[in-house]
Amino acid sequence: MSILVREEEKQDYRRVEEITRLAFSYPGRIERGGIGCPYEHWMVNELRRRDGILPLSLVATECSGETEELVGHIICSKAEVRTENGVIPVLNMGPISVLPECQRRGVGKTLIYAMIEKAKKLDYGAILFFGRPEYYPQFGFKEAAEFGVADAEGYNYPSFMGMELIPGYLKEARGGKFYESDIYNDELNRETVRAFDEQFRKGE
Numbered sequence: 001m002s003i004l005v006r007e008e009e010k011q012d013y014r015r016v017e018e019i020t021r022l023a024f025s026y027p028g029r030i031e032r033g034g035i036g037c038p039y040e041h042w043m044v045n046e047l048r049r050r051d052g053i054l055p056l057s058l059v060a061t062e063c064s065g066e067t068e069e070l071v072g073h074i075i076c077s078k079a080e081v082r083t084e085n086g087v088i089p090v091l092n093m094g095p096i097s098v099l100p101e102c103q104r105r106g107v108g109k110t111l112i113y114a115m116i117e118k119a120k121k122l123d124y125g126a127i128l129f130f131g132r133p134e135y136y137p138q139f140g141f142k143e144a145a146e147f148g149v150a151d152a153e154g155y156n157y158p159s160f161m162g163m164e165l166i167p168g169y170l171k172e173a174r175g176g177k178f179y180e181s182d183i184y185n186d187e188l189n190r191e192t193v194r195a196f197d198e199q200f201r202k203g204e
């Protein structure tokens, strides 16, 4: 079955959130998160709702005959690196989600390559994000430390990664700190996320 990637449309929203919720419901995840439910489906919803921070949202579909089934989703939002000399706009990637029964057959890979290509076409300079350090290096992502960029608290670690889409774009970002939307702050949004998740629990 072929995997196709296209831009997310309004009619995809609910299914994308369901897929995100399912993808992030793997054993151990919810307990570790401490919220009592997945968090990332709310992020996707909220990123679409807030003005001006959502440049890219793509879905992966598998088609058989006339039927198109959504199997994955990836989203990028606007973020920035703040340095002593100014602010450098970057993309923040994630969450990315693949329907559990469709994982490990190339959907995630197809989405990530499509996102990189799309972002390059739109002249974005770099992607910085937090993710699984065992998964993303195969696509060319490196530790953010290699670009001299730290997180907002000034730390570096393997799950903080990045990629220049325009060669040399992050040179100016050296010594800077990465700031993303407060949507990614699970401490801040716990109660809202729990309330949002209620509507997905009905019928479970």
Ligand SMILES: CC(C)(COP(=O)(O)OP(=O)(O)OC[C@H]1O[C@@H](n2cnc3c(N)ncnc32)[C@H](O)[C@@H]1OP(=O)(O)O)[C@@H](O)C(=O)NCCC(=O)NCCS
Residues within 6 Å of the ligand: 023, 024, 095, 096, 097, 098, 099, 102, 103, 104, 105, 106, 107, 108, 109, 110, 130, 131, 132, 134, 135
């Ligand atoms: C992580 C995720 C997006 C990967 O998507 P996927 O469609 O399952 O992955 P792919 O089939 O495209 O994998 C591409 C390659 O990476 C490998 N891979 C997949 N998941 C991996 C993981 N968690 N760790 C390391 N390698 C992984 C695959 O084996 C594959 O290798 P191959 O090309 O040699 O066969 C998907 O498993 C998912 O939605 N997980 C739950 C949500 C999540 O954790 N999102 C990411 C948070 S950072």
